[in-house]
Amino acid sequence: MSERIAADVCVVGAGPVGGALACRLAEAGLAVAIIDRAALPPMEHPDFDGRAYAIAADSRRLLEAAGLWQRLPFPAGPIRDIRVSDGRVGRPAAPLFLHFGAREAGAEAFGWMVEARSLRMALNARLHELPGLRLFAPAAAVVTRSADGATLRLGDGTEIAARLVVAAEGRDSRLRAEAGIPVTRIPYRQTGIVCAVAHERPHNAVALEHFLPAGPFAQLPMAPTEGAPNLSAIVWTERDALARRLLALPDAAFARELARRLGGHLGAVRPLGRRWSYPLTAMHAHRYTATRLALVGDAAHGVHPIAGQGLNLGFRDAAALAELLIAAAAAGADPGAPALLARYQARRRPDNLMMLAATDGLDRLFSTDHPLLRAARDLGIAAVHRLPPLKRRFIRQAMGASAASPAS
Numbered sequence: 001m002s003e004r005i006a007a008d009v010c011v012v013g014a015g016p017v018g019g020a021l022a023c024r025l026a027e028a029g030l031a032v033a034i035i036d037r038a039a040l041p042p043m044e045h046p047d048f049d050g051r052a053y054a055i056a057a058d059s060r061r062l063l064e065a066a067g068l069w070q071r072l073p074f075p076a077g078p079i080r081d082i083r084v085s086d087g088r089v090g091r092p093a094a095p096l097f098l099h100f101g102a103r104e105a106g107a108e109a110f111g112w113m114v115e116a117r118s119l120r121m122a123l124n125a126r127l128h129e130l131p132g133l134r135l136f137a138p139a140a141a142v143v144t145r146s147a148d149g150a151t152l153r154l155g156d157g158t159e160i161a162a163r164l165v166v167a168a169e170g171r172d173s174r175l176r177a178e179a180g181i182p183v184t185r186i187p188y189r190q191t192g193i194v195c196a197v198a199h200e201r202p203h204n205a206v207a208l209e210h211f212l213p214a215g216p217f218a219q220l221p222m223a224p225t226e227g228a229p230n231l232s233a234i235v236w237t238e239r240d241a242l243a244r245r246l247l248a249l250p251d252a253a254f255a256r257e258l259a260r261r262l263g264g265h266l267g268a269v270r271p272l273g274r275r276w277s278y279p280l281t282a283m284h285a286h287r288y289t290a291t292r293l294a295l296v297g298d299a300a301h302g303v304h305p306i307a308g309q310g311l312n313l314g315f316r317d318a319a320a321l322a323e324l325l326i327a328a329a330a331a332g333a334d335p336g337a338p339a340l341l342a343r344y345q346a347r348r349r350p351d352n353l354m355m356l357a358a359t360d361g362l363d364r365l366f367s368t369d370h371p372l373l374r375a376a377r378d379l380g381i382a383a384v385h386r387l388p389p390l391k392r393r394f395i396r397q398a399m400g401a402s403a404a405s406p407a408s
Contacts, residue, residue: 050273200267
């Protein structure tokens with residue numbers, strides 16, 4: 001006999017953003033269902049694979065409220081300082097640089113580097129243990145939405161009646177397409193190379209953002225792992241053709257190319273784990289809502305990784321939506337009401353559009369070797385370094401200070 005389930009909210013997509021939102025809502029007492037196409041068994045210490053997330057301060061608060069931060073099996077590495085410089089491959093960085101210190105904002109850290117496997121393990125464990133949350137994975141659903149509610153029918157005959165459906169399935173969201181929500185896409189003809197490196201000298205919790213003609217090169221400090229007491233994540237932007245050649249190099253040659261861009265401040269470097277690559281594009285949905293539907297994370301927007309804020313924008317979406325839904329539940333209100341969805345879009349769309357514009361502009365300004373633009377960049381970096389109000393604004397943005405904090 002087919003099972004029929006009633007839920008306040010059904011989240012489609014159990015990635016970091018959808019999973020964190022589902023856990024936060026269930027933690028607050030809402031009846032939640034979550035569906036994912038992939039199987040999500042509890043994981044037992046998978047091998048380190050080189051991927052990590054930069055988690056801003058407000059994102060950490062969401063993860064704590066969802067019961068996830070406490071479940072991370074591997075330590076998070078704090079980012080206490082950020083150094084921004086301009087340069088060319090194989091040459092010293094320009095003498096003008098920008099330095100941000102978390103202590104300038106009276107904070108412990110700008111954010112924390114969390115291994116991807118660590119967050120996945122915490123999510124999988126939490127999704128299986130929360131009593132108010134029903135997990136269906138692997139599963140796919142046929143979704144019907146109307147003014148009165150939504151019905152999700154799974155392949156095994158299970159039927160979920162929900163007041164609100166949340167699309168968290170990523171940039172190619174099927175729910176967004178079915179709702180007829182158009183998107184604008186910006187191609188960059190760049191590839192993001194992601195990996196991790198062990199290095200000879202300690203990073204002292206300092207992150208480096210080095211702007212090179214082909215795109216930004218970031219070194220992000222991580223907590224030590226087995227066999228690597230000094231470890232950093234690398235997010236390396238290259239033009240597509242060169243990126244393909246770099247990814248095909250043997251380890252030793254790849255390490256030499258990486259070291260040319262990183263510089264010698266960390267000593268000898270050794271790639272650790274796999275190399276990952278992603279085509280870089282920006283994307284923004286024209287609307288974040290439809291009848292009984294809300295988009296979060298990459299289903300709603302995607303930005304260039306130049307500022308390291310893509311995932312954090314998704315967590316801000318989840319925090320803002322969770323706050324509205326928890327308040328509605330406390331008041332006995334409809335969680336899928338048009339007025340609530342309008343408030344969610346009004347709260348999140350301006351912030352996301354601002355970040356899209358900022359990252360797009362930064363990439364266009366810095367991903368060039370034009371001498372006049374290089375001179376303007378260096379002067380701009382020096383000006384921000386010497387103007388405390390402007391510098392504080394950059395610091396607040398780096399910490400995710402504009403995000404909506406999760407309800408306590």
